[in-house]
Amino acid sequence: MFNKKTFHFEHSDSSSKEYGHYPSDDGLKIIRVLRDGSPASVKKISERTGLSDPTVRKKILKLKKKDIVQIKGVRDTSLGRKPKLYQLNASAYFVVGIDFEIPDLRIGIYDLTGQLVSNKMTYFREKIGQKDDNELADFLVKETKNLIHNSHHELSQIAGFGIGVPGLVTEEGFNPFSRTVFNRRINLSPLLQDDLHNNLIMLNDVDLELIAELDSRNLLYSDGTVAVYLSIRPSGENNSGVSVGGGVWYRGSLLHGTGSAAEFGHTSTYIEPSTEGSIDTSCKCGNPRCFESFLNHQIKNSNIKKVSAANSIENAIVQKLKDLVLIFNPTHLLLDLSGISKNSETIASAINTELDSLSGVLANDPPIFINLPNEEMRCSQGGAIAILSRLLNDGEMFWETFVGE
Ligand SMILES: [Zn+2]
Numbered sequence: 001m002f003n004k005k006t007f008h009f010e011h012s013d014s015s016s017k018e019y020g021h022y023p024s025d026d027g028l029k030i031i032r033v034l035r036d037g038s039p040a041s042v043k044k045i046s047e048r049t050g051l052s053d054p055t056v057r058k059k060i061l062k063l064k065k066k067d068i069v070q071i072k073g074v075r076d077t078s079l080g081r082k083p084k085l086y087q088l089n090a091s092a093y094f095v096v097g098i099d100f101e102i103p104d105l106r107i108g109i110y111d112l113t114g115q116l117v118s119n120k121m122t123y124f125r126e127k128i129g130q131k132d133d134n135e136l137a138d139f140l141v142k143e144t145k146n147l148i149h150n151s152h153h154e155l156s157q158i159a160g161f162g163i164g165v166p167g168l169v170t171e172e173g174f175n176p177f178s179r180t181v182f183n184r185r186i187n188l189s190p191l192l193q194d195d196l197h198n199n200l201i202m203l204n205d206v207d208l209e210l211i212a213e214l215d216s217r218n219l220l221y222s223d224g225t226v227a228v229y230l231s232i233r234p235s236g237e238n239n240s241g242v243s244v245g246g247g248v249w250y251r252g253s254l255l256h257g258t259g260s261a262a263e264f265g266h267t268s269t270y271i272e273p274s275t276e277g278s279i280d281t282s283c284k285c286g287n288p289r290c291f292e293s294f295l296n297h298q299i300k301n302s303n304i305k306k307v308s309a310a311n312s313i314e315n316a317i318v319q320k321l322k323d324l325v326l327i328f329n330p331t332h333l334l335l336d337l338s339g340i341s342k343n344s345e346t347i348a349s350a351i352n353t354e355l356d357s358l359s360g361v362l363a364n365d366p367p368i369f370i371n372l373p374n375e376e377m378r379c380s381q382g383g384a385i386a387i388l389s390r391l392l393n394d395g396e397m398f399w400e401t402f403v404g405e
Pocket residue numbers: 178265266283284285286287290291292293
């Protein structure tokens with residue numbers, strides 16, 4: 001059966017929401033304290049969990065028996081009694097993060113602290129339009145199992161899978177509608193669950209990148225983070241065009257509609273094209289004012305000498321960002337403008353000027369992060385963080401997976 005549970009990120013120290021009524025959730029609180037990999041004493045763990053010392057000791061004993069927690073040694077102190085330090089056994093289990101940016105496939109195996117231990121990049125060599133869902137699933141499963149095997153791990157050591165896919169994502173699958181290769185819903189999740197694991201989540205690839213970026217800046221678990229991410233990246237044959245994606249992180253959760261949300265690339269732009277010809281509306285989104293189609297039209301029909309084309313690109317992006325800032329009033333704005341790198345500095349300064357003009361209106365003056373490092377494994381990393389967070393917030397799933405109860 002497909003797991004119908006809603007996916008949530010919770011604040012790591014939050015006690016406001018607990019899943020289920022599992023008495024063992026005290027153990028989960030301890031794991032959440034140890035998840036960054038640093039060792040901690042019983043005293044520190046009880047301070048951070050709010051559990052009593054005896055409860056912490058009892059739970060740690062249980063986790064130690066299962067080899068999930070281990071003794072790190074003894075802390076140096078001049079005060080005579082030296083407290084034992086405990087840490088997560090990061091290699092007790094692993095999670096797999098997958099980026100299936102069709103046809104490219106990037107797979108990473110991560111330990112329980114989220115460190116990459118092994119990875120692989122490959123691509124689907126056949127014409128995707130002619131392949132059915134089973135063949136895509138078989139390819140993904142085969143490559144994933146190969147990596148697990150070649151890294152000398154067992155499938156039973158994998159606690160879960162976090163998979164990033166393009167387009168609109170729902171529980172069963174996704175529709176990468178802006179791609180030219182095909183336009184249909186691919187119901188991959190049930191097929192993968194049959195072959196891999198029940199602990200599997202599939203999310204929009206750009207959403208997963210946002211998660212990885214926020215995690216690397218320690219913003220993922222801080223209360224009140226509202227982040228808007230807009231990515232305009234090279235795409236198409238010879239990277240001649242761009243694909244536009246977006247994600248919104250809203251106070252501890254990804255913003256979702258009934259499937260994924262924040263397909264900023266297909267929202268409207270009202271900047272008029274400054275180049276000849278009509279905009280190619282072959283984008284499958286159905287919006288003749290589609291922002292991504294507009295950008296691709298301008299890029300295709302401009303060259304460096306045509307300053308007006310560059311201006312209209314800049315204006316369209318600034319307009320889009322201004323709208324997003326007014327809608328979400330974010331605390332952080334993240335931009336990947338690698339698809340239009342020539343203009344990214346000008347665009348960034350234009351955005352700053354525009355935001356200054358809004359500063360009397362908005363509660364926040366969001367810091368802007370541009371030129372995010374071009375990290376090949378960013379989406380896979382986000383997949384690993386997503387499934388780890390889910391495991392560490394879902395008592396039932398955690399105890400079934402890690403302890404076999
Ligand atoms: Zn579109």
